[in-house]
Amino acid sequence: ETGVTQTPRHLVMGMTNKKSLKCEQHLGHNAMYWYKQSAKKPLELMFVYNFKEQTENNSVPSRFSPECPNSSHLFLHLHTLQPEDSALYLCASSQALAGGTDTQYFGPGTRLTVL
Amino acid sequence: GQNIDQPTEMTATEGAIVQINCTYQTSGFNGLFWYQQHAGEAPTFLSYNVLDGLEEKGRFSSFLSRSKGYSYLLLKELQMKDSASYLCAAMDSNYQLIWGAGTKLIIKP
Numbered sequence: 001e002t003g004v005t006q007t008p009r010h011l012v013m014g015m016t017n018k019k020s021l022k023c024e025q026h027l028g029h030n031a032m033y034w035y036k037q038s039a040k041k042p043l044e045l046m047f048v049y050n051f052k053e054q055t056e057n058n059s060v061p062s063r064f065s066p067e068c069p070n071s072s073h074l075f076l077h078l079h080t081l082q083p084e085d086s087a088l089y090l091c092a093s094s095q096a097l098a099g100g101t102d103t104q105y106f107g108p109g110t111r112l113t114v115l
Numbered sequence: 116g117q118n119i120d121q122p123t124e125m126t127a128t129e130g131a132i133v134q135i136n137c138t139y140q141t142s143g144f145n146g147l148f149w150y151q152q153h154a155g156e157a158p159t160f161l162s163y164n165v166l167d168g169l170e171e172k173g174r175f176s177s178f179l180s181r182s183k184g185y186s187y188l189l190l191k192e193l194q195m196k197d198s199a200s201y202l203c204a205a206m207d208s209n210y211q212l213i214w215g216a217g218t219k220l221i222i223k224p
Binding site: 004043101102103104111 | 148156158163204210213
């Protein structure tokens with residue numbers, strides 16, 4: 001199933017580069033999420049958007065900048081990253097955050113390596 | 116603080132049964148999710164429990180005890196394709212998911 005797609009799947013960048021990750025969901029959902037997944041660590045929630053409005057920013061460094069132009073698309077803009085930012089970045093979507101227990105559906109992730 | 120504990124790795128034999136345990140401590144509770152994640156792929160939803168008891172879904176079952184802060188995922192008739200990481204996540208009072216680090220399940224022939 002390709003309900004949530006992410007591009008690129010792999011990205012190698014230097015610390016001075018600027019790049020963007022893209023996520024698109026085809027499920028008609030209204031909430032979208034960015035997570036960071038590092039080896040042997042729990043998923044770390046980074047940002048949440050509900051009906052295009054940012055509702056959560058979990059103390060993420062400003063070198064990560066999200067953008068949500070509509071309910072189907074989510075971007076993560078990256079600049080001046082550090083090697084410790086190397087990880088798998090996962091996008092997810094759910095029906096809506098309205099006090100409900102929505103199931104989140106994930107994309108395949110972007111494997112980011114910062115040199 | 117909020118915390119999820121699950122074993123780091125488990126090994127089982129093809130055709131057998133395995134139980135993956137998860138304990139949670141959260142501020143409020145709005146249910147417990149299990150996801151499966153094959154290497155290099157997206158986590159995929161397996162189950163959701165909010166009431167005590169066992170939910171069966173084919174070869175996979177999930178159990179919840181709210182009073183004990185405990186859940187398990189039971190996999191029967193194991194197949195090689197079940198080799199994956201299994202992620203436990205509890206939803207807190209703010210409807211945010213608190214994730215465990217995942218249990219890597221290795222299936223041997």
